Amino acid sequence: xxxxxxxxxIEKVRALAQFxxxxxxxxxxxxxxxxxxxxxxxxxxxxxxxxxxxxxIFGLSLGASIRLENGISYxxxxxxxxxxxxxxxxxxQNSSSSVTSGKFSGDLxxxxxVPLSSTMIIWALAAGGLTRGxxxxxxxxxxxxxxxxxxxxTFTSIAHPFWLLYFLVVGGLAFAKLGIAIAFxxxxxxxxxxxxxxxxxxxxxxxxxxxxxxxxxxxxxxxSEFNPVLYFINGVRYGFLGVTDVEVLTAxxxxxxxxxxFYVLGLYALKYGSYxxx
Amino acid sequence: xxxPPIEIVDLVKDYGHFRAVDxxxxxxxxxxxxxxxxxxxxxxxxIISTMVTLEEPTEGAVRIFGLxxxxxxxxxxxxxxxxxxxxxxxxxxxxxxxMEFHSGYFGRLKNRERTDWLLHRLGLWEHRKKKVKQLSxxxxxxxxxxxxLVHEPKLLLxxxxxxGVDIELRESLWEFVEELRDQGxxxxxxxxxxxxxxxxxxxxxxxxxxxxxxxxxxxxxxKELTEREIVVRLREDFPKEIVSPFLLKYDRVExxxxxxxxxxxxELLSEVGLDLGMIGDLTVREGSLEEAMKxxxxxxxxxx
Numbered sequence: 001x002x003x004x005x006x007x008x009x010i011e012k013v014r015a016l017a018q019f020x021x022x023x024x025x026x027x028x029x030x031x032x033x034x035x036x037x038x039x040x041x042x043x044x045x046x047x048x049x050x051x052x053x054x055x056x057i058f059g060l061s062l063g064a065s066i067r068l069e070n071g072i073s074y075x076x077x078x079x080x081x082x083x084x085x086x087x088x089x090x091x092x093q094n095s096s097s098s099v100t101s102g103k104f105s106g107d108l109x110x111x112x113x114v115p116l117s118s119t120m121i122i123w124a125l126a127a128g129g130l131t132r133g134x135x136x137x138x139x140x141x142x143x144x145x146x147x148x149x150x151x152x153x154t155f156t157s158i159a160h161p162f163w164l165l166y167f168l169v170v171g172g173l174a175f176a177k178l179g180i181a182i183a184f185x186x187x188x189x190x191x192x193x194x195x196x197x198x199x200x201x202x203x204x205x206x207x208x209x210x211x212x213x214x215x216x217x218x219x220x221x222x223x224s225e226f227n228p229v230l231y232f233i234n235g236v237r238y239g240f241l242g243v244t245d246v247e248v249l250t251a252x253x254x255x256x257x258x259x260x261x262f263y264v265l266g267l268y269a270l271k272y273g274s275y276x277x278x
Numbered sequence: 279x280x281x282p283p284i285e286i287v288d289l290v291k292d293y294g295h296f297r298a299v300d301x302x303x304x305x306x307x308x309x310x311x312x313x314x315x316x317x318x319x320x321x322x323x324x325i326i327s328t329m330v331t332l333e334e335p336t337e338g339a340v341r342i343f344g345l346x347x348x349x350x351x352x353x354x355x356x357x358x359x360x361x362x363x364x365x366x367x368x369x370x371x372x373x374x375x376x377m378e379f380h381s382g383y384f385g386r387l388k389n390r391e392r393t394d395w396l397l398h399r400l401g402l403w404e405h406r407k408k409k410v411k412q413l414s415x416x417x418x419x420x421x422x423x424x425x426x427l428v429h430e431p432k433l434l435l436x437x438x439x440x441x442g443v444d445i446e447l448r449e450s451l452w453e454f455v456e457e458l459r460d461q462g463x464x465x466x467x468x469x470x471x472x473x474x475x476x477x478x479x480x481x482x483x484x485x486x487x488x489x490x491x492x493x494x495x496x497x498x499x500x501k502e503l504t505e506r507e508i509v510v511r512l513r514e515d516f517p518k519e520i521v522s523p524f525l526l527k528y529d530r531v532e533x534x535x536x537x538x539x540x541x542x543x544x545e546l547l548s549e550v551g552l553d554l555g556m557i558g559d560l561t562v563r564e565g566s567l568e569e570a571m572k573x574x575x576x577x578x579x580x581x582x
Contacts, residue, residue, distance in 0.1 A: 013344055035370065
């Protein structure tokens with residue numbers, strides 16, 4: 001049945017059925033960008049207001065009475081934490097809400113019937129999440145620096161630009177992928193927001209955004225070491241200020257490990273989760 | 279291309295204990311319009327879903343132009359355009375953006391000429407700046423078709439493209455389907471408008487409860503599965519009783535016969551012993567696909 005003629009026809013089909021992967025990836029990434037730019041108030045302005053409030057309350061009001069061991073002002077200490085919190089939160093929000101809104105409107109199935117592979121879908125959505133995370137991070141940094149200048153007359157100098165970029169990118173991609181994984185599994189908006197409020201927010205808040213774990217009871221220090229967010233935040237703080245609660249190489253390795261785990265979770269979710277409409 | 283656009287081999291799809299598709303096999307001819315008909319829940323949509331990897335086959339193989347959809351999905355999807363049954367929204371995006379993204383997903387970033395042509399051809403050009411929720415049902419349907427054609431597929435899958443669409447638009451959509459066929463595209467469709475399927479489809483497959491009951495050229499199916507009705511109106515009362523196994527009704531002015539589709543009028547008249555001089559009027563009503571379908575669904579109903 002499988003004659004040579006048939007085989008050569010099949011080869012012709014294969015030659016015809018080519019498509020530009022990079023262009024397809026770029027198209028999806030562009031869509032992600034356009035999506036969050038369309039709701040810019042929610043995606044960019046809200047985080048801007050949030051970080052301003054944090055800086056005002058924690059940085060200026062409470063911060064004045066907090067003294068850190070290494071002579072760094074509390075405001076300087078807080079800025080990197082807030083930057084990374086913005087990156088992680090928004091990377092997660094962006095990719096998870098992209099998937100959930102796609103389930104709600106029904107156009108998520110489009111991704112299944114076009115030649116984009118799961119790998120490409122994950123990377124494109126994650127790159128979209130990372131981009132939004134970095135924009136929010138940059139805004140938070142800008143606001144933080146303004147506060148710092150007005151209260152202390154200085155700016156934060158960036159101690160280790162490479163590590164800073166490394167932790168921002170790895171952390172942003174990791175959380176964006178976690179968002180993808182959860183949103184593909186989820187059966188309702190509620191489930192996605194439950195994971196956000198009951199898992200991620202506590203992890204982020206307890207991950208050292210507002211404090212150094214060195215001030216904690218040794219037992220809680222140990223517990224905190226199991227929180228992956230701790231390594232992301234301390235990595236970024238090391239990038240900005242050169243200080244960290246954990247060894248930077250350990251943080252780098254654990255962050256990369258978290259990215260790998262969330263990536264596999266994402267791939268798994270795309271394969272076994274649902275594209276169907278709610 | 280001589281390779282069948284679709285080749286389905288012993289396809290089974292189970293959802294838990296429910297078997298939605300039960301050992302279905304068929305091949306599609308290049309360049310044909312093939313219609314899959316059947317009651318709701320017959321498995322039509324599930325079969326189409328396996329072709330675009332929305333569903334994974336439980337058993338069996340689905341090949342698009344000879345390539346297995348589970349092994350080479352990127353290639354098979356590049357060759358296939360899919361119009362889903364359900365209308366969808368697209369959140370914040372307008373028609374033009376949706377077309378641009380969809381084209382991009384097929385690796386075609388600069389495809390303005392094609393997308394503009396499709397929007398014009400499907401009457402969406404004036405609405406290109408609208409969001410999907412601002413479109414009427416018919417326009418949403420046409421947008422789905424425009425999206426499916428953006429990458430110039432060789433095979434088009436239309437899952438009830440005319441559901442909830444008014445008659446005028448339905449006609450124009452079918453006209454468009456014919457135009458695509460004339461350009462060499464192979465088209466698989468499902469519909470509940472049997473009469474339209476009869477006019478449009480080169481071949482028809484009838485499904486019920488996940489089984490393919492019959493598949494074949496539309497004309498042949500109708501011929502094989504239906505009878506023609508011949509009504510003879512007489513000039514005056516018949517001189518004698520009519521005795522014929524084909525006689526359905528007889529009231530001395532009008533006789534109604536039902537004969538196998540293959541039987542000619544002349545053959546019937548000579549058998550009954552009538553000559554043309556006695557006949558005032560004569561009408562022949564050919565069997566329809568709808569009758570053929572009803573018969574198949576009734577007589578070949580699978581036992582489940």
